[in-house]
Structure formats: C-alpha cells, structure tokens
Amino acid sequence: MPRRYVVTGRGGQVAQSLIERADRHGEIEIIPLARPNLDLADLGTIEKALVEARPELIISAAAYTAVDQAESDVAKAFLVNSAAIDEIGRVATKLNVPIIHLSTDYVFDGSKTSPYHESDPVAPLSVYGQSKLEGERRLISSGADYVILRTAWVYSPFNKNFLRTMLHLAESRDELNVVADQYGNPTSALDIADAILTVADNLLSSRDGRLRGIFHIAGSGEASWADFASEIFRISVEMGGPSAMVRPIPTAQYPTPARRPNNSRLDCSKLERVHGVRLPNWKIATATTLQRLLAGDAPEKQAGMEKASEENCR
Ligand SMILES: NC(=O)C1=CN([C@@H]2O[C@H](COP(=O)(O)OP(=O)(O)OC[C@H]3O[C@@H](n4cnc5c(N)ncnc54)[C@H](OP(=O)(O)O)[C@@H]3O)[C@@H](O)[C@H]2O)C=CC1
Ligand SMILES: Cc1cn([C@H]2C[C@H](O)[C@@H](COP(=O)(O)OP(=O)(O)O[C@H]3O[C@@H](C)C(=O)[C@@H](O)[C@H]3O)O2)c(=O)[nH]c1=O
Numbered sequence: 001m002p003r004r005y006v007v008t009g010r011g012g013q014v015a016q017s018l019i020e021r022a023d024r025h026g027e028i029e030i031i032p033l034a035r036p037n038l039d040l041a042d043l044g045t046i047e048k049a050l051v052e053a054r055p056e057l058i059i060s061a062a063a064y065t066a067v068d069q070a071e072s073d074v075a076k077a078f079l080v081n082s083a084a085i086d087e088i089g090r091v092a093t094k095l096n097v098p099i100i101h102l103s104t105d106y107v108f109d110g111s112k113t114s115p116y117h118e119s120d121p122v123a124p125l126s127v128y129g130q131s132k133l134e135g136e137r138r139l140i141s142s143g144a145d146y147v148i149l150r151t152a153w154v155y156s157p158f159n160k161n162f163l164r165t166m167l168h169l170a171e172s173r174d175e176l177n178v179v180a181d182q183y184g185n186p187t188s189a190l191d192i193a194d195a196i197l198t199v200a201d202n203l204l205s206s207r208d209g210r211l212r213g214i215f216h217i218a219g220s221g222e223a224s225w226a227d228f229a230s231e232i233f234r235i236s237v238e239m240g241g242p243s244a245m246v247r248p249i250p251t252a253q254y255p256t257p258a259r260r261p262n263n264s265r266l267d268c269s270k271l272e273r274v275h276g277v278r279l280p281n282w283k284i285a286t287a288t289t290l291q292r293l294l295a296g297d298a299p300e301k302q303a304g305m306e307k308a309s310e311e312n313c314r
C-alpha cells in the first residue's frame with residue numbers, strides 16, 4: 001500500500017514538483033487538494049476535504065503568494081496564509097498526522113548582514129510576510145505535530161516565478177532593469193519536493209522531537225536578483241533561448257507596493273544536521289530548469305506568463 005500524502009493546492013510550484021518527484025521516493029501517493037473542494041479562503045471546506053482524503057501526512061504548500069497584491073488584499077492574505085493554516089493544524093491534530101508547512105524568507109526584515117538562522121528575530125516588511133509569520137505561529141499553537149520549512153526565491157518549470165518571468169520578458173526586450181541590492185538563495189521547487197519527501201519519511205519513522213520545529217531550506221549559494229537574471233540569460237543563450245542585457249539597479253529605482261528584504265539569505269545547516277538534507281547549488285538547478293523549459297518540456301509552457309509580465313514589467 002503506498003503512503004498517502006495530501007498536498008494543498010494543485011497547480012502550485014511545490015505541489016506540481018511533489019507530484020512529479022514522488023516516484024523517486026518509493027511507494028508514495030500524492031493527493032492534491034484544490035479548489036473548489038479545498039478552498040483556503042473558505043474555512044468551512046478544510047476539515048471535510050482533509051478527512052475524506054485520509055492522509056498519513058499533510059504537506060501544506062498552498063498559499064496566497066502574490067506579494068505585491070497582498071498589500072491591498074490584506075484580509076484575504078491573512079485568511080489564506082494564517083486562519084486557514086490554523087484550521088489545517090487543528091484538523092491535523094484531530095487526525096493525529098504530521099504536517100509539513102511551507103513558509104518564507106520574507107518573515108525577516110533583511111537587516112542582518114549574514115544568513116538568517118531559524119532562531120533569529122522575525123520582523124516582516126510586507127503583508128505577505130506578516131500573514132505567513134502569523135500562519136507559522138498559529139500552526140505551532142494548534143498543537144499539531146509539525147515541521148515548518150522556510151524557503152525562498154522559488155523557481156521551477158511550473159506556474160509563475162522569476163525565472164519564467166525573465167524568459168518571457170526577454171522575448172520582447174533587449175535590456176531589463178533588475179534589482180541588484182536584494183540578496184537571497186534561488187531555490188528549485190523540484191529540490192524542495194525531494195527534501196520534503198525525505199523529511200516526511202523521517203517524521204513517519206521517528207517520534208524524536210529534534211526532527212520537529214522550524215527549519216530553513218534553500219538552494220546552496222547566494223545571489224542578487226540581478227545575478228540570478230544574468231545567470232538565467234547566460235545559460236539560456238547557450239541553449240539557444242531568449243536573452244536580454246541585465247542592467248543592475250538599486251531597489252529605489254524599482255518601486256513596488258510591497259517592501260522586500262535586502263538580505264533574505266537563509267542558513268540551512270540545521271536541516272542538514274538534523275534531517276540530512278542539503279539542496280544543490282542554485283546554478284545547477286537553474287540550468288536543469290532552463291533545459292526543460294527551453295526544450296518545450298513544460299506541461300503548461302508559458303501559461304499564465306502574460307499576467308506575470310504585466311505585473312512585473314516596468
Ligand atoms: N514562490 C516562492 O518564491 C516562495 C514560496 N514560499 C512558500 O512556499 C509555498 C509554495 O509556494 P509555490 O509552490 O511557489 O506557490 P505557487 O504560487 O506556485 O502556488 C500557490 C498555490 O496555492 C494555491 N492556492 C492559493 N489560494 C488558494 C486557496 N484559496 N485555496 C486553495 N489553494 C489555494 C494555488 O492553488 P491552485 O493550484 O488551485 O492554483 C497554488 O497551488 C507557499 O506556502 C509559499 O508561501 C516560500 C518562499 C518563496
Ligand atoms: C520582474 C522584475 C522583478 N524585479 C525585482 C522585483 C523584486 O525585488 C524581485 C523579485 O520579484 P518577483 O516579483 O519575481 O518576486 P517576489 O514576488 O518578491 O518573490 C517572492 O515570492 C514570495 C512568494 C516569497 O516567499 C519570496 O521568497 C520570494 O520568492 O525582482 C526587477 O528588478 N526587475 C524585473 O523585471
């Protein structure tokens with residue numbers, strides 16, 4: 001009998017990556033729960049959807065992830081990223097199953113000059129970051145058997161992300177302005193999926209409290225958004241894909257509704273020490289992701305990118 005893992009959301013980067021990678025981790029069935037059956041903005045749908053799915057473990061990957069939009073859609077961001085997580089935590093406790101919940105580097109304000117540890121003080125600059133932080137806190141106080149994985153700068157062949165936005169913009173532009181004073185760790189959703197499945201295995205194999213709690217998880221190596229864009233185009237050119245000149249600019253020249261941390265680099269040594277998981281260097285996964293996208297191997301190539309470019313193009 002395969003292990004039954006529920007993931008919240010279906011089209012999301014992490015959900016899609018879990019569905020794709022489950023095969024590599026033995027007998028695992030990933031059961032995506034998505035709207036309308038599970039709608040995080042409708043708390044009344046959560047218990048029924050989870051109970052009917054009979055999970056052995058819950059992966060909480062769905063979220064309100066439109067960072068700029070959240071600034072003017074505060075109630076919805078908190079409903080989806082906080083109140084719904086409280087409810088998922090309550091149901092996980094009732095079902096007595098562990099939960100792996102995803103959170104974000106945007107819980108930090110970026111004032112630290114070195115990578116953030118799990119125990120560093122949080123101080124989100126954006127509504128998205130605040131709502132995700134409140135989600136963490138409510139999950140912890142729900143009494144659930146939890147792991148919170150804070151990740152960052154996620155990209156993949158799926159859904160909306162910075163890498164796909166860059167490729168799309170480069171199709172119509174020779175030069176792109178990209179902020180060069182925000183530093184972080186680009187992270188492949190496929191690598192996150194592999195890590196989640198290892199952590200899941202660990203949780204189901206042992207009651208050890210040290211395996212529980214908050215962990216940082218991100219690609220090895222660091223970059224600014226401009227570095228990330230430059231590397232994307234360097235590889236894309238080699239593969240015959242679109243490219244543009246990256247003009248590095250300060251954040252002040254790229255005004256957005258939400259403030260973002262200047263430093264959101266995550267120290268991921270706790271995850272390696274406790275769960276034996278370390279993600280590859282971001283440049284490696286960037287090349288692999290580009291290879292797939294440029295070979296036209298994405299399940300929904302370029303879908304949804306028009307909207308991304310409208311939002312992000314200045
Ligand atoms: N993307 C990033 O750069 C980062 C993400 N994270 C966190 O990682 C997790 C996964 O992110 P990622 O995979 O990139 O997310 P995506 O933005 O790719 O996808 C979001 C997912 O949330 C689902 N969702 C949104 N609103 C609702 C709702 N009301 N009810 C049910 N489902 C909903 C979507 O559902 P549907 O499938 O139906 O569209 C989709 O599956 C999130 O918790 C996010 O906060 C953390 C750091 C960085
Ligand atoms: C499209 C574009 C963005 N930028 C800047 C804006 C911003 O500072 C940075 C990244 O922009 P994006 O909107 O792609 O990324 P953003 O929405 O900030 O991504 C975040 O998403 C949430 C969900 C997270 O949890 C974070 O870890 C992080 O990945 O790049 C440019 O400078 N030039 C451009 O052409």
Ligand SMILES: [Mg+2]
Pocket residue numbers: 066067068
């Ligand atoms: Mg965005």
